[in-house]
Amino acid sequence: MTFVRNFVAFWYDFIVGDDWRVAAGVIVALVLTALLAHRDVAAWWLMPLAALLLLVLSLWRVAGKR
Amino acid sequence: MSNVFLVLAAFLASAVEMVEALTIVLAVGVTRGWRSSLIGVAAALVVLAAVVAALGPALTLVPIDALRLFVGGVLLIFGLQWLRKAILRASGYKALHDEEAIFEAEVEEARRAAAEERAGLDWYSFTLSFKGVFLEGLEVAFIVVTFGSSQGNIPLAALGAAAALIIVAGTGLIVHRPLSRVPENSMKFAVGVMLTSFGTFWGAEGAGVDWPGSEGALLGVLALIVAASLLLVRLLRQRQDSFERAMRERAGAGAAS
Numbered sequence: 001m002t003f004v005r006n007f008v009a010f011w012y013d014f015i016v017g018d019d020w021r022v023a024a025g026v027i028v029a030l031v032l033t034a035l036l037a038h039r040d041v042a043a044w045w046l047m048p049l050a051a052l053l054l055l056v057l058s059l060w061r062v063a064g065k066r
Numbered sequence: 067m068s069n070v071f072l073v074l075a076a077f078l079a080s081a082v083e084m085v086e087a088l089t090i091v092l093a094v095g096v097t098r099g100w101r102s103s104l105i106g107v108a109a110a111l112v113v114l115a116a117v118v119a120a121l122g123p124a125l126t127l128v129p130i131d132a133l134r135l136f137v138g139g140v141l142l143i144f145g146l147q148w149l150r151k152a153i154l155r156a157s158g159y160k161a162l163h164d165e166e167a168i169f170e171a172e173v174e175e176a177r178r179a180a181a182e183e184r185a186g187l188d189w190y191s192f193t194l195s196f197k198g199v200f201l202e203g204l205e206v207a208f209i210v211v212t213f214g215s216s217q218g219n220i221p222l223a224a225l226g227a228a229a230a231l232i233i234v235a236g237t238g239l240i241v242h243r244p245l246s247r248v249p250e251n252s253m254k255f256a257v258g259v260m261l262t263s264f265g266t267f268w269g270a271e272g273a274g275v276d277w278p279g280s281e282g283a284l285l286g287v288l289a290l291i292v293a294a295s296l297l298l299v300r301l302l303r304q305r306q307d308s309f310e311r312a313m314r315e316r317a318g319a320g321a322a323s
Contacts, residue, residue, distance in 0.1 A: 014205070015140060017147040026143050026265075030135065030273050037274030044277050047270040048287055051142060051262055052294050058150050062159060063302055 076226030135272025145261025
């Protein structure tokens with residue numbers, strides 16, 4: 001059980017890191033992109049915009065603490 | 067074009083991780099002897115090779131769109147994490163990675179650690195070298211496998227990683243000191259930008275998007291991420307400078323009263 005917990009914790013820390021909201025935001029953006037693309041709406045702009053927005057928000061959370 | 071980025075990203079990411087692994091191995095080797103630490107390095111490389119050999123072909127069996135959606139998403143999450151840390155370091159919000167200081171700390175710890183022999187090996191040297199190379203190498207393996215499989219060219223990504231291994235290990239062998247002059251933060255910044263750009267591009271493509279200009283759009287995404295990241299570094303640095311100025315003024319006023 002400890003091994004499984006350590007294994008999951010390692011991969012979580014490795015990929016998600018210390019701001020889980022970035023990971024959640026990426027998943028939401030991908031789902032929205034897929035929904036728009038499957039309705040034949042041009043959705044190429046959504047992922048770059050989401051990436052920038054998530055980066056700014058994540059940095060802002062750190063900078064705003066000072 | 068994307069093949070060049072593939073090799074470059076694998077090379078830079080691998081070089082950064084290998085510099086960190088080299089610092090640990092050098093500290094242990096110099097302090098406690100080379101035999102056990104080098105066996106630890108070799109064992110870690112064998113396990114890493116097995117991970118890449120097992121995961122690489124398995125990923126090529128997944129349909130390309132599903133693979134790009136998953137890998138793109140994971141790379142984007144991973145890339146934003148790297149980029150965020152690199153921006154925080156470049157703007158003074160986070161301390162820069164200092165290989166020289168890490169080396170000195172590792173040397174001190176290796177000197178203090180008790181000698182314990184198992185299977186004819188100095189167990190401390192073996193496990194520390196193994197862990198250092200394996201954990202840093204896992205990031206390299208992750209990038210090589212995900213980048214390579216999304217691009218349908220794992221050998222090309224592995225070539226970038228192999229070139230980094232030769233250069234970093236070769237330099238370490240010659241200088242016998244941690245590679246503190248490597249511009250580690252700039253390299254991490256570049257890798258973060260590339261991972262974020264590739265993740266954005268592949269993730270969207272896997273979700274069913276048709277990029278205007280096809281693969282050429284990757285350059286546009288890259289330019290956008292670079293420009294935004296540099297702007298964010300500048301804005302955060304200004305904010306940090308004014309924070310430090312205010313702290314100095316407050317300290318000066320406190321001392322005067």
